[in-house]
Structure formats: structure tokens, C-alpha cells
Amino acid sequence: MTGLSGARGLLICVSGPSGVGKGTIIREVLRRRANMAHSISVTTRAPRPGEQHGVDYYFTDRQSFLRMLEAGEILEHDIYCDQYYGTPLKPLQKLVAAGTDVLLDITVPGSLAVMQNYPDCVTLCLLPPSLTELKNRLSKRGTETAEAMQKRLTKARDEVKMASSFQYVVVNDNLTETARQIQAIIDAEHCRYARLAGIEETILAH
Numbered sequence: 001m002t003g004l005s006g007a008r009g010l011l012i013c014v015s016g017p018s019g020v021g022k023g024t025i026i027r028e029v030l031r032r033r034a035n036m037a038h039s040i041s042v043t044t045r046a047p048r049p050g051e052q053h054g055v056d057y058y059f060t061d062r063q064s065f066l067r068m069l070e071a072g073e074i075l076e077h078d079i080y081c082d083q084y085y086g087t088p089l090k091p092l093q094k095l096v097a098a099g100t101d102v103l104l105d106i107t108v109p110g111s112l113a114v115m116q117n118y119p120d121c122v123t124l125c126l127l128p129p130s131l132t133e134l135k136n137r138l139s140k141r142g143t144e145t146a147e148a149m150q151k152r153l154t155k156a157r158d159e160v161k162m163a164s165s166f167q168y169v170v171v172n173d174n175l176t177e178t179a180r181q182i183q184a185i186i187d188a189e190h191c192r193y194a195r196l197a198g199i200e201e202t203i204l205a206h
């Protein structure tokens with residue numbers, strides 16, 4: 001994965017089944033913490049009511065997506081329920097270089113790809129308390145047709161089974177508690193010695 005070596009901000013990949021609460025929890029963590037951002041993905045899926053171009057996603061067509069891919073403008077991408085989703089590289093490079101922690105809302109294969117090519121990243125699998133609760137959340141959100149919802153729920157079983165591939169697993173039962181746990185993970189990651197290498201010299205110099 002090119003162009004992310006020497007990054008200072010954390011890259012935090014958040015994966016989990018559709019409807020588990022990835023978007024909600026990312027918004028909550030952003031609201032609570034300074035110096036954090038959400039990586040805005042490019043997608044060929046149609047906007048849902050209320051979603052804004054450049055805020056929730058960059059909505060585009062298949063041809064433009066493939067052009068970006070070919071031009072090397074996308075860090076990783078995946079096809080989910082017949083639509084393309086990808087992480088734009090440049091904005092991410094800018095953010096981490098400036099020391100901003102970035103949350104990526106991406107598929108399981110997306111997280112695995114980032115992990116393989118950028119081992120410094122943090123990977124987190126968000127799980128629902130149960131499949132029944134996941135169904136409730138998806139139907140309550142009401143953004144998918146019955147057919148699309150069924151497709152997403154079928155995928156959900158495989159996504160849950162991939163939990164062991166992640167560094168961290170958080171069960172999103174109570175939103176406040178989930179946000180607290182994710183913040184604790186981010187704080188702990190900042191205290192890893194590997195991220196603070198050389199700190200002794202800095203301290204002993206004064």
C-alpha cells in the first residue's frame with residue numbers, strides 16, 4: 001500500500017455487518033474526540049435519503065470509479081452487493097501526515113487488505129448482540145428494499161464469522177458503552193511503544 005509510511009495519525013479500520021451501527025458509532029466517536037476524521041469513501045451505490053455527497057460518500061458512476069482505480073487514486077476497494085466502494089488515497093495521506101486519527105468504515109476484505117499492506121493500522125470488528133437485533137436495526141433504519149436487506153443479512157453471517165481476523169472486537173449493544181470502548185482502544189494504541197519510539201531521548205534531553 002503506497003504512500004502511507006511514516007504516517008503519524010492512526011488508521012482505524014471499522015468493519016462489521018450492515019446495520020450493526022458502524023456509521024452511528026463513527027459519528028459518535030467523532031463528536032467526542034478532537035483530531036479525528038472519517039475517511040469519506042467513493043461509491044457507485046445510490047445515495048440514501050439524507051445522505052450528502054462529500055459528507056457521507058462521494059457518489060459516482062461505475063465508469064468514473066474505474067477511472068479513479070486505474071489512476072491509482074484508491075487505496076483499497078471492494079464490491080459489496082453489486083456496488084463498488086473505495087477509499088480515496090490522497091485525503092487519507094494528508095490526514096495521517098497531519099497527525100489526525102482516521103476512522104475507515106469498510107468491508108471485512110477492505111480491512112484485511114489495509115492490514116496486510118499497512119501493518120501499523122488498527123482493525124476493529126463491530127458485532128451486534130444477536131442476529132435478531134441486527135435484523136431489527138436494519139429494518140428500523142428502513143433504507144433497503146426487502147430483497148437488499150435479505151442480501152445484507154446473508155452476508156452478515158460470514159462477516160460475523162470473520163471476527164477472529166481482527167485485532168479488536170466490540171459488541172455494539174449500548175451505544176455509549178461502545179463509544180467508550182472504542183475511545184479506550186484508540187487511547188491504548190497511542191500508548192504502544194512502537195508508536196512512541198525515541199521518546200526516552202526526548203525526555204532525557206530536557
Ligand code: ADP
Pocket residue numbers: 016017018019020021022023024025137138140141172173174175178
Ligand atoms: P451500519 O453503518 O453498520 O450499516 P448504522 O450506523 O446505519 O449501521 O446503524 C443501523 C441502525 O441501527 C440505525 O438506525 C442506528 O440508529 C441503529 N443503531 C446503531 N447503534 C445502535 C445501538 N447501539 N443500539 C440500538 N440501535 C443502534
Ligand code: 5GP
Pocket residue numbers: 014015016017018022041042045076077078080085086087088105106107108109110111
Ligand atoms: P453501505 O452501503 O451500507 O453504506 O456500505 C456497505 C458496505 O460497504 C459496508 O460494509 C461499508 O463498511 C463498506 N464500505 C464503505 N466504504 C468502503 C470503502 O471505501 N472500502 C470498502 N472496502 N468498503 C467500504
